[in-house]
Amino acid sequence: MAFSYWEREGLLGRVDHVVVGAGIVGMSCALALRERLPGATIRVIDRSALGDGGTTRNAGFACFGSPSELFEDLEALGKDAFLELVERRWSGLQRLKQRLGEDGIGFQPTGSWEIFTGLEGVKSSARVSRCLGALNLLLEPVLGPDVFRPAPEAARAWLAVDAVHSPLEGIIDTAKMVRSFWRLLDEAGIERVNGLEVTGFEEGCNGKGVRISTPHGSLDAGQAWICTNAMATELLDDLGKVLLVKPSPNRVLVTEKLSSLPMEGAFHSERGYIYYRTVDGRILIGGGRHWGHDKDWVYSSDGKQALSIMVWDNQLIDFISDRLGYKPTIEHRWMGWIGVGKKRMPLIGSASDRIHYAVRLGGMGVAIGMEVGVSLVEHGLGAKM
Numbered sequence: 001m002a003f004s005y006w007e008r009e010g011l012l013g014r015v016d017h018v019v020v021g022a023g024i025v026g027m028s029c030a031l032a033l034r035e036r037l038p039g040a041t042i043r044v045i046d047r048s049a050l051g052d053g054g055t056t057r058n059a060g061f062a063c064f065g066s067p068s069e070l071f072e073d074l075e076a077l078g079k080d081a082f083l084e085l086v087e088r089r090w091s092g093l094q095r096l097k098q099r100l101g102e103d104g105i106g107f108q109p110t111g112s113w114e115i116f117t118g119l120e121g122v123k124s125s126a127r128v129s130r131c132l133g134a135l136n137l138l139l140e141p142v143l144g145p146d147v148f149r150p151a152p153e154a155a156r157a158w159l160a161v162d163a164v165h166s167p168l169e170g171i172i173d174t175a176k177m178v179r180s181f182w183r184l185l186d187e188a189g190i191e192r193v194n195g196l197e198v199t200g201f202e203e204g205c206n207g208k209g210v211r212i213s214t215p216h217g218s219l220d221a222g223q224a225w226i227c228t229n230a231m232a233t234e235l236l237d238d239l240g241k242v243l244l245v246k247p248s249p250n251r252v253l254v255t256e257k258l259s260s261l262p263m264e265g266a267f268h269s270e271r272g273y274i275y276y277r278t279v280d281g282r283i284l285i286g287g288g289r290h291w292g293h294d295k296d297w298v299y300s301s302d303g304k305q306a307l308s309i310m311v312w313d314n315q316l317i318d319f320i321s322d323r324l325g326y327k328p329t330i331e332h333r334w335m336g337w338i339g340v341g342k343k344r345m346p347l348i349g350s351a352s353d354r355i356h357y358a359v360r361l362g363g364m365g366v367a368i369g370m371e372v373g374v375s376l377v378e379h380g381l382g383a384k385m
């Protein structure tokens with residue numbers, strides 16, 4: 001349905017900046033634009049009612065990586081880029097806490113544990129134990145001394161082979177975080193429009209600026225900031241900017257309230273591909289991307305997806321049943337999308353002078369997301385914030 005005159009001219013008239021995607025990155029970008037440009041008109045557009053990416057659907061880990069995940073990053077990136085990535089995750093978390101407040105994100109400094117299980121766990125715990133001292137030394141300039149220490153008590157609690165603890169990570173309440181973002185956007189006079197899909201961009205047809213296409217008509221802006229994460233290629237490939245971002249589904253289950261929990265906190269396993277945490281007397285468990293079900297989601301029919309979901313859920317349930325010693329009832333299940341690539345480094349850049357992007361936030365976007373939003377504005381407008 002075409003926009004009405006009132007919608008086109010009054011509600012969706014030209015603004016200085018349009019941010020596409022109301023996830024952590026898009027909302028942080030809009031807030032950073034407001035800090036830099038107090039008088040500018042800014043609008044955030046999202047195609048879904050609440051956001052259909054990771055921001056409202058994540059597991060609420062405030063994390064920078066478990067030892068075996070960090071070893072993978074180190075191998076993939078090399079020492080300098082690895083330290084830069086950890087530093088950005090860590091400073092993103094600090095920014096999030098400062099800007100939204102610890103209460104505003106429901107932060108609990110529970111610490112976190114990497115839990116090693118099964119035969120694979122025996123091998124990887126041996127490898128991690130051998131290199132833990134070296135990893136702590138490497139991370140010391142960024143995170144301080146002795147970030148990780150052996151935690152046999154956690155291994156016992158979760159019926160596992162071994163465990164390693166970090167006191168620095170924690171958990172958040174994702175809903176509180178999103179609400180706090182919405183409050184800050186409203187206070188900063190930033191418009192929010194939901195349920196409007198952006199389908200393309202055209203430059204130069206409205207004097208100077210960008211014309212933004214939607215299924216209902218076009219909107220004009222001075223500059224556009226694309227923060228659509230996993231779905232980035234839908235928009236950026238059309239601009240001749242072929243990015244290596246693959247949407248990858250992530251599954252989350254939440255148990256019923258349990259009569260007791262072995263421990264409270266945040267737990268990673270199988271190189272971070274499985275994660276679980278406590279929430280309101282329940283266990284939330286998610287991940288399992290390494291089992292390969294994401295292939296069915298991108299390329300196959302609904303029938304195959306349904307089968308794949310059943311197998312996927314059962315694998316997650318088996319994992320947590322083994323940790324608890326019994327099979328819990330699952331009360332909530334959902335899917336969300338992350339943007340992945342060969343490396344776990346977000347992509348920040350420009351398709352032109354007026355169209356900028358920050359995308360490919362993998363599984364730790366809660367941590368690094370605000371830092372990426374601010375870096376995008378620094379990239380687009382120049383100068384550090």
Ligand SMILES: Cc1cc2nc3c(=O)[nH]c(=O)nc-3n(C[C@H](O)[C@H](O)[C@H](O)COP(=O)(O)OP(=O)(O)OC[C@H]3O[C@@H](n4cnc5c(N)ncnc54)[C@H](O)[C@@H]3O)c2cc1C
Nearest residue numbers: 021023024025047051053054055059061198336364365366
């Ligand atoms: C199940 C799951 C669990 C996770 N758990 C954690 C965790 O515990 N800790 C952690 O640090 N990270 C976690 N993550 C990752 C984290 O949530 C993401 O990295 C982060 O939210 C990404 O933020 P974003 O703003 O880049 O993108 P998103 O939150 O994905 O937002 C992108 C937005 O763009 C919108 N959009 C897309 N295309 C268009 C278009 N054409 N027009 C208009 N709007 C569009 C989408 O609707 C979406 O709202 C998890 C992710 C998932 C899926």
